[in-house]
Amino acid sequence: MASLTTLIARLDLWLTRALDAAVIGLAGLLFVLLNIAVVSRFVFNNSVSWSEELPAHILAALTFIGAAYLTRTSEHLGFDAVVRILPPGVKRAVMAGNLILIAGFGVLLAWYGGIAAASFGSRMMISVDLPMALFRYTMPVGGALIALISVTRLAGLLTGQVHPDDLLPESDA
Amino acid sequence: MFLDPGWIILILLVVLLIAGLPIAFVLGVTAATLIIIDPAVVPQIIGLIPFGGANNYLLVAALLFMIAGEVMNQGRIAEKLIAFASSLVGHIRGGLAHVNILTSLFFSEISGTATSDAAAIGSVMIPQMKKRGYPAAFAAAVTSTSATMAIIVPPSLNLILYAYVANASIAELFAAGILPGILVCGLLMATAYIISVRKGYPTEGEFRLKRVLETGKDAAIPLTLPILILVGILGGIFTATEAGAIAAFWSIVLAAFLYRTIRLGNLLDTFRIAGKRSAMLMFIVATSTLLGWYMTNQQIPQTIAQAILGLSDNYWVVLLAINVFFLLAGTIIHGTPAILMLVPIFLPLADQLGIDRVHFGLILTINLGIGQQTPPVASVVLITCAIAKISIAKIIPSLMAFIGAMLVALILVNLFPAIVLWLPSVIL
Amino acid sequence: QTVLQINSSLPDGSFAHVFLLEYESRLEAATEGAIDVQIFMSNTLGSEEDVLQGLGLGTHHASLSASAIAQINARTAIFDLPYLFEDRAAVQTFAASPAGEMMAAGFDGTGMMLAAMWDNGFRQITNDVRPIVVPADLVGLKIRTPTSRQRVEMFNTLGANATPLSFGEVYSALDQGVIDGQENPAEIVESARLYEVQDYMSLSNHVYLPTFLVFGEPYLNGLDPALRETVMTVAAELAPWTFDWGTETDARVIAELGDRIAINEVDFAAFQAAAAPLYESPTFVDVIGADMIAATRAALGIE
Numbered sequence A: 001m002a003s004l005t006t007l008i009a010r011l012d013l014w015l016t017r018a019l020d021a022a023v024i025g026l027a028g029l030l031f032v033l034l035n036i037a038v039v040s041r042f043v044f045n046n047s048v049s050w051s052e053e054l055p056a057h058i059l060a061a062l063t064f065i066g067a068a069y070l071t072r073t074s075e076h077l078g079f080d081a082v083v084r085i086l087p088p089g090v091k092r093a094v095m096a097g098n099l100i101l102i103a104g105f106g107v108l109l110a111w112y113g114g115i116a117a118a119s120f121g122s123r124m125m126i127s128v129d130l131p132m133a134l135f136r137y138t139m140p141v142g143g144a145l146i147a148l149i150s151v152t153r154l155a156g157l158l159t160g161q162v163h164p165d166d167l168l169p170e171s172d173a
Numbered sequence B: 001m002f003l004d005p006g007w008i009i010l011i012l013l014v015v016l017l018i019a020g021l022p023i024a025f026v027l028g029v030t031a032a033t034l035i036i037i038d039p040a041v042v043p044q045i046i047g048l049i050p051f052g053g054a055n056n057y058l059l060v061a062a063l064l065f066m067i068a069g070e071v072m073n074q075g076r077i078a079e080k081l082i083a084f085a086s087s088l089v090g091h092i093r094g095g096l097a098h099v100n101i102l103t104s105l106f107f108s109e110i111s112g113t114a115t116s117d118a119a120a121i122g123s124v125m126i127p128q129m130k131k132r133g134y135p136a137a138f139a140a141a142v143t144s145t146s147a148t149m150a151i152i153v154p155p156s157l158n159l160i161l162y163a164y165v166a167n168a169s170i171a172e173l174f175a176a177g178i179l180p181g182i183l184v185c186g187l188l189m190a191t192a193y194i195i196s197v198r199k200g201y202p203t204e205g206e207f208r209l210k211r212v213l214e215t216g217k218d219a220a221i222p223l224t225l226p227i228l229i230l231v232g233i234l235g236g237i238f239t240a241t242e243a244g245a246i247a248a249f250w251s252i253v254l255a256a257f258l259y260r261t262i263r264l265g266n267l268l269d270t271f272r273i274a275g276k277r278s279a280m281l282m283f284i285v286a287t288s289t290l291l292g293w294y295m296t297n298q299q300i301p302q303t304i305a306q307a308i309l310g311l312s313d314n315y316w317v318v319l320l321a322i323n324v325f326f327l328l329a330g331t332i333i334h335g336t337p338a339i340l341m342l343v344p345i346f347l348p349l350a351d352q353l354g355i356d357r358v359h360f361g362l363i364l365t366i367n368l369g370i371g372q373q374t375p376p377v378a379s380v381v382l383i384t385c386a387i388a389k390i391s392i393a394k395i396i397p398s399l400m401a402f403i404g405a406m407l408v409a410l411i412l413v414n415l416f417p418a419i420v421l422w423l424p425s426v427i428l
Numbered sequence C: 001q002t003v004l005q006i007n008s009s010l011p012d013g014s015f016a017h018v019f020l021l022e023y024e025s026r027l028e029a030a031t032e033g034a035i036d037v038q039i040f041m042s043n044t045l046g047s048e049e050d051v052l053q054g055l056g057l058g059t060h061h062a063s064l065s066a067s068a069i070a071q072i073n074a075r076t077a078i079f080d081l082p083y084l085f086e087d088r089a090a091v092q093t094f095a096a097s098p099a100g101e102m103m104a105a106g107f108d109g110t111g112m113m114l115a116a117m118w119d120n121g122f123r124q125i126t127n128d129v130r131p132i133v134v135p136a137d138l139v140g141l142k143i144r145t146p147t148s149r150q151r152v153e154m155f156n157t158l159g160a161n162a163t164p165l166s167f168g169e170v171y172s173a174l175d176q177g178v179i180d181g182q183e184n185p186a187e188i189v190e191s192a193r194l195y196e197v198q199d200y201m202s203l204s205n206h207v208y209l210p211t212f213l214v215f216g217e218p219y220l221n222g223l224d225p226a227l228r229e230t231v232m233t234v235a236a237e238l239a240p241w242t243f244d245w246g247t248e249t250d251a252r253v254i255a256e257l258g259d260r261i262a263i264n265e266v267d268f269a270a271f272q273a274a275a276a277p278l279y280e281s282p283t284f285v286d287v288i289g290a291d292m293i294a295a296t297r298a299a300l301g302i303e
């Protein structure tokens, strides 16, 4: 039992690091690509063909990978004024219910997102030779991670290892 | 179905929101529930539409302006602007309050969000104001309300988002935000002046042209950024996204090489912060697009618009109702979900009444700006209270006067559309 | 009552909108109200990429699409070949020919079926430098194009400097002189008020682009066979009406624009000759397929 907990904690640490690196990398990549697009249009007078399609797809990838990260760190925006003042037992029950809903939505994103991504087959993007599925699969991957993270935290909540206050949503942005 | 889908949506949204489910999931779970129980809708849609919502070139601009604002914040560039503002308005009674407000106007030309404004200016100005004998609550209230100019004056994250949802021109909205921003600035300064005279708050020395020129030289470089952004976007030279890229790049050059206030570690930090904030915003966009898809499919927005018009089709009555609704909504939800959820419902109504879309966008934005100042959900107030080290309850009396000034601005913008529409008609 | 939701990326008041409204009234009459047609313009039910994908997944019923359809069925990119169709009669000749059937067969296995090809119009060049009469007049001009490799290569081959830009930026880019000109149907020049920032419109007819009414196979398979037959037939029978309506509207729009912008005819044969290398270019041939190009040339009698 103890070793299982350690294993989960270690996997959780590595997952969080990977998500952190992915978010920094994707944000940095967008920053670099948009500046390349600007320089090539205004300095070299030669518009890059991918200037709209590629950044938009990368932003979508950042959205779903980032959503998993924010689920892990409880940084999604929410309204916490009422739950915050609930009695501890009720609070725990409400937070458990929320985790189940989050996990359920993650499963839907993973399942139906997987079907949709697979339907793109080997189709290429219009302006650059990258498969559309490369970006489309970030949604089912993000959804699966959201479900996985929520289930783990639900187990932690029910076994008393996670405090319900750590699961409250971020109340400002 | 046993219940009208519109009512199921409303009930689910309210119950899940109060239960503390994050807003993105409130929207997603509500949409998924209806899609699954409605036999006429194929559930595969859940795999398609959220991606389409996030796959958006226009909203890349939001990420880039967040990077720019965060670099400006971490790079302590607000200090140069404060010195310049001090030379201009420091001699007026209640000098530091005016400096605070004017700096916010400068800074809001760079930043797209009120929270980065409040953090950057508040962290310098609030301690300084406390030292000069201003009550902490007054200092925090001035910072908090003036930071709202960030979402009215271009570049504004709220206006970018509104342009996307309402299919309106960003350049027009940005041009439209300038005069209302200056109006808010003027009304806040007038309010601060009246309070300062009554309470006998100090001035900051005499007005000297030499000081204006000296500090102006320092502030000129950071101020090139808003000029670049405004001229570029309003002149149609670059898109909002390109302007965001230039703003982010230029702010990094200033902070890293000219002022040497940030290092590589800070830079990764700004990418992390902007990346996470952007993902938070975009995931709400993604799930609200799914809910929006279902509502459009059921033609719910048109039905609501017809129902409201059935109660009254008087322009002023409906406009008043819209304002009251937005103000109330703004007290419990944030700008991003408010725009994504409310605009699709109220825009058909505004169109039918002949309210200009740009005018409507600014009315909405000022309402949401006031909403940022009113608890329970008051992100900007929370930040300034944290910096001033006071409780929310303590700030409220001071806040009231400044919120009053913003309400005056809101009423004027409602009554006189020219405040919004005149500038775009002249410069675009 | 069966619901038929039709999506289009084109806006209210466009050719596509007019044709869909006509289709709605004809189909609802033909089925005596057994079907309820709902029209969603301006991508209100999802981006075009998502709508087209949704046809195969069964989440969307039908779409009236233009150039985006080439992503699904590359043979429709035949309409990217410039100076191929001299008038609308040629387009209808093509549609009824074996080449037209070959194009429709290109939808096999994509999850959607082509019901009809409707009018959308010829594209014209506007600019604020000089009237374009022969290919040499294009040399050095910065012409905005959509993000399409074929259109970019076409304008670069003719000597212009093709600049891909999203349509939302076009008006202000023209106003600021960032670009010299653009190419679109005359109706767009009027509705987007491009005549305010352009001096010349040259009736180049360089590309003809139809709209394609496509239905998702899951949706069609769920319809009663008789209803399905009516849905497809009414769509096909509407086609000639759309081409007539398009011809009349084009003539009216161009006449109206005559007061606001200088309009000239071009030397179509000279452009056709200058564009000849494109018919061999891999940018076109690899996408469309040599067989499709050959069949089209045969159908239109072009050597």
Ligand code: NA
Pocket (backbone or CB within 6 Å): B107, B108, B109, B110, B111, B112, B113, B149, B150, B151, B152, B153, B154, B155, B156
């Ligand atoms: Na701003």
Ligand code: NA
Pocket (backbone or CB within 6 Å): B330, B331, B332, B333, B370, B371, B372, B373, B374, B375, B376, B377, B378, B379
């Ligand atoms: Na609030």
